[in-house]
Amino acid sequence: MAGVYQEIVEPVFEVLTTVTFAKQGGKTKQKLQARVIMETARAAPYLAGMEMGWSQSLERLAEPLVKT
Numbered sequence: 253m254a255g256v257y258q259e260i261v262e263p264v265f266e267v268l269t270t271v272t273f274a275k276q277g278g279k280t281k282q283k284l285q286a287r288v289i290m291e292t293a294r295a296a297p298y299l300a301g302m303e304m305g306w307s308q309s310l311e312r313l314a315e316p317l318v319k320t
Contacts (some may be wrong), residue, residue: 264293267302284310 270285284306288299 261291263290264292264298266290282310 254261266289268287268289270287272283272285274281274283286306288295291299
């Protein structure tokens with residue numbers, strides 16, 4: 253296998269994401285915590301939508317689980 257670097261871009265931000273699961277009343281409770289550990293001036297628009305983006309992703313994940 254071979255490859256060619258076409259572009260190297262410095263990251264705009266870095267986030268430490270921690271997900272915990274706990275049993276609660278016969279169900280599983282999920283808690284997600286995202287902590288920004290590095291950001292540049294260009295990060296603001298990405299970080300502004302991070303909570304909404306995570307919420308949408310987790311809702312999509314829950315949909316097939318709820319149907320079963």
